[in-house]
Amino acid sequence: MAIIGKRLVDQVRSTGLKATVAQRLDDGFTRLTSGLSWNDVRGVLRGDPPGKPNNRVKPHTEAFWFHIRPTFYHEAVTTLYPTFRLGYMSALFFAIEIITGIFLMIFYTPSPERAYQNMLDILTNVPFGQLMRDMHRLGAEVMVVVVTIHMWRTFLTASYKKPRQFTWFTGVILLIVTMFLSFSGYLLPWDQLALWAVTIGTSMADAAPLVGPQVNLLLRGAPDIGAGGLLRFYLFHVVLFPLIGVIFVAVHYYKVVRYGISLPPEMEGVGEDSARKVAPDKRVNFMPDILTNELVYAAIAIALLTIASGTFYNAALETHSNPLVTPNHTVAPWYFYWLQGLIKIPHVLPILPEALSSQVDTLAFNLLGITPKILWGIIVGPVIPLLLMVVPYIDPNPSRRYSDRKVMITLGVLFEVAILYLSLAGIPTGVPVTNFGFVGGDPASEIAQEFMPDEGIGKVKRVPWDQLAVGTWQIVPPDEAPNAPEFNLLLRELQQDMDHRTRQADPNGKKLNGGTANVRVKLIQPDVKEFTLTISFTDDKGQPQQYSKTNYLHRNSGYDKE
Amino acid sequence: MSETPTSPRGATPPGAKAPPGFKAPSGAAPAPKPVDAPAPPVETVADAPVGAAAPPGAKPPPGAKAPPGAKAPPGAAAPKPAPAAVPVAAVVMAPVAVAAKPAAPKPVPAKVEAAPAVAAAPAAPKAVSRREFLNYVWGASMALFLAQFGGISFLFAMPRFREGEVGGRFSQSVADFGYDANGQPNANNVGKFWMVKVGDTINAIYKVCTHLGCLYGWNSTGKIFACPCHGSQFEVNGKWIAGPAPRSLDAFKMQVLDTSGNVIATSNEAGEMLQLPANADRIVVDTGSKISGKAHF
Numbered sequence: 001m002a003i004i005g006k007r008l009v010d011q012v013r014s015t016g017l018k019a020t021v022a023q024r025l026d027d028g029f030t031r032l033t034s035g036l037s038w039n040d041v042r043g044v045l046r047g048d049p050p051g052k053p054n055n056r057v058k059p060h061t062e063a064f065w066f067h068i069r070p071t072f073y074h075e076a077v078t079t080l081y082p083t084f085r086l087g088y089m090s091a092l093f094f095a096i097e098i099i100t101g102i103f104l105m106i107f108y109t110p111s112p113e114r115a116y117q118n119m120l121d122i123l124t125n126v127p128f129g130q131l132m133r134d135m136h137r138l139g140a141e142v143m144v145v146v147v148t149i150h151m152w153r154t155f156l157t158a159s160y161k162k163p164r165q166f167t168w169f170t171g172v173i174l175l176i177v178t179m180f181l182s183f184s185g186y187l188l189p190w191d192q193l194a195l196w197a198v199t200i201g202t203s204m205a206d207a208a209p210l211v212g213p214q215v216n217l218l219l220r221g222a223p224d225i226g227a228g229g230l231l232r233f234y235l236f237h238v239v240l241f242p243l244i245g246v247i248f249v250a251v252h253y254y255k256v257v258r259y260g261i262s263l264p265p266e267m268e269g270v271g272e273d274s275a276r277k278v279a280p281d282k283r284v285n286f287m288p289d290i291l292t293n294e295l296v297y298a299a300i301a302i303a304l305l306t307i308a309s310g311t312f313y314n315a316a317l318e319t320h321s322n323p324l325v326t327p328n329h330t331v332a333p334w335y336f337y338w339l340q341g342l343i344k345i346p347h348v349l350p351i352l353p354e355a356l357s358s359q360v361d362t363l364a365f366n367l368l369g370i371t372p373k374i375l376w377g378i379i380v381g382p383v384i385p386l387l388l389m390v391v392p393y394i395d396p397n398p399s400r401r402y403s404d405r406k407v408m409i410t411l412g413v414l415f416e417v418a419i420l421y422l423s424l425a426g427i428p429t430g431v432p433v434t435n436f437g438f439v440g441g442d443p444a445s446e447i448a449q450e451f452m453p454d455e456g457i458g459k460v461k462r463v464p465w466d467q468l469a470v471g472t473w474q475i476v477p478p479d480e481a482p483n484a485p486e487f488n489l490l491l492r493e494l495q496q497d498m499d500h501r502t503r504q505a506d507p508n509g510k511k512l513n514g515g516t517a518n519v520r521v522k523l524i525q526p527d528v529k530e531f532t533l534t535i536s537f538t539d540d541k542g543q544p545q546q547y548s549k550t551n552y553l554h555r556n557s558g559y560d561k562e
Numbered sequence: 563m564s565e566t567p568t569s570p571r572g573a574t575p576p577g578a579k580a581p582p583g584f585k586a587p588s589g590a591a592p593a594p595k596p597v598d599a600p601a602p603p604v605e606t607v608a609d610a611p612v613g614a615a616a617p618p619g620a621k622p623p624p625g626a627k628a629p630p631g632a633k634a635p636p637g638a639a640a641p642k643p644a645p646a647a648v649p650v651a652a653v654v655m656a657p658v659a660v661a662a663k664p665a666a667p668k669p670v671p672a673k674v675e676a677a678p679a680v681a682a683a684p685a686a687p688k689a690v691s692r693r694e695f696l697n698y699v700w701g702a703s704m705a706l707f708l709a710q711f712g713g714i715s716f717l718f719a720m721p722r723f724r725e726g727e728v729g730g731r732f733s734q735s736v737a738d739f740g741y742d743a744n745g746q747p748n749a750n751n752v753g754k755f756w757m758v759k760v761g762d763t764i765n766a767i768y769k770v771c772t773h774l775g776c777l778y779g780w781n782s783t784g785k786i787f788a789c790p791c792h793g794s795q796f797e798v799n800g801k802w803i804a805g806p807a808p809r810s811l812d813a814f815k816m817q818v819l820d821t822s823g824n825v826i827a828t829s830n831e832a833g834e835m836l837q838l839p840a841n842a843d844r845i846v847v848d849t850g851s852k853i854s855g856k857a858h859f
Contacts (some may be wrong), residue, residue, distance in 0.1 A: 217720060218719055326779070442783050458801045
């Protein structure tokens, strides 16, 4: 202590107080930046050329955050093509998810008694709570998109080839982690969507041969999803998957520093990798060019995400989970539609004619114990990511040129088309033209589902409360209520829908026969109206049938203003 | 590739820069071996039959080059007179092959010259040293531990149930089996089963769809069970009609009791509809024993 004090005194005596303070401050600043003095940083900010030796590489060797980034890029990869900055964007969204997620965790308890109430609190009582939740949800979905396109781009430019095979491998793991992260977050709001989408997801695991029931129990924490399942999914979501994600992001990043970013395929010879052999005049230093550029990207992405979350995007929250009622048209999240489409494939070999494929199914079941659901959902489904992982190791073509990779690119496009087709089949309406994947009840209940869905806000609830005219109104032909234009529009739309379903059969060949319908609106409490739709028709056997469904609307519900 | 081989403790070649903690031996030719060095390369040279070309114990020429691939550690070349046993540091377990090399008389282009010496080595397979063996044993015990840890993790993570939480015996009266005013079968929501009745036969059908675990509902217009998730359809008796479900609905085992509590009928193994005896009074549904529905192909 005494010595430090003496030195300080000596320095002050020889150079003066002002210079000493300035020098000491600059010392501290240089430590913070791991090697750049204030003047060096000003040089960076002014755009001065780096000195010789370039001390701006010091943070890359000395400091953690810079050492995971390369010191320079080839100028050819600093344009939008070929990277589109998608890898950086994926990491950025991962960071956004962590930050918004921590804020949400503050107000959340993973217990069936409290989770849903916590959600309502976040949406209504927590300042910016709804914004945080919307950003978290939207960010998660954007992240799935960005990661997928990142992989797709890497495939197209063949950047997975030597020496980057393992980088690709870890990338596929990160894709899976992204999807699981997104899916495990699904259960946490503890609404109907959460409960039933996750029930479907874990039932897929249940169908796996041998280990299925055990895996299902491990995931759900009980035969049915309840308190144990919610806690488990919470831990997956906030601990396990983020941990795996961080580890593999680190490996992935290390590989990028190690091998550099692959140049556009046309710039290299076949089998050559020159990303790290960059002539000095082709180098673009990370500091300041890439750094400022990335900060701009980050700023734009965060701004867009915030604006979208603050304006038109509203993360859905359905009604409280109910283990006794599965809502109509329950689906997995959209990025699992392809898997849902896969498990809808009715046969082991669906390309054969119906009679023959049934025999093949019987044969497969008797010989191997394989049902179509096991084959497509449990065997083929997980094999797809495994297949993606080994692509670099089985692709024998050393060339990265587009013109040399016609077969591989065609296979990739076909794969993408298949995924899109299966995704289409995964939604309840299925693939148009064919009836593959179509899930439909009888036409009357489908009409009711369209206007008065089990979950969410349908057209009926969007009619302003004042315009819901009390009384009984015929739909075929539509009655006209006085001073209720939106209510009358609803009646006309109902009539058009019924007319459409009377004339045109759905993919299952079902039509609405001789349908008549009425709507009854009743004031059951001073501020609550009951809306009942009743559809009468004759069924396949010629018997008269009636279907009715009821919605309730409160004066202050305000769905029409959303 | 370009990594410099670091000298593992105990294998420090004479003349090479010793790792911290060791005193570098002074440059004398037959260097004193560092403490606890197990197999000093110089001795091996003397015994090695492969190195026959060289006179036993002959000093390797100063400045002998390292074999290809193994770059000499920075300090190694510095003390000139040291015998060039440097590569030993890189290949601890291969004293013979490596030691043979410096014995070669002419240190001409190392790459060409080193090859025959190394090629001759496989004739004498390296014996498992005590250290190697103990490392294998140690590694195996670690693997065993990890396997045990995996097994314990599985047991630890498996959920535990209280008695009666999963599966229980529900006693229903015969009158419960049937339909309500709207024609919908009666159900027990705690036990999660429908109590269906067709003619004189009854069954307790599990309310969960055999496809992906959704709760299917009663379609009052079609008088069938229909699943809202993926559209599977079943008859009242549980038989599969359409949709992706792989089998008919599952049923629970039932016991039919008469008024004095004697079991007068039980479900069959296939879980089919059970003929109701005339003197039936109560029906005990055991949700702990589920009978899988029949696969439909």
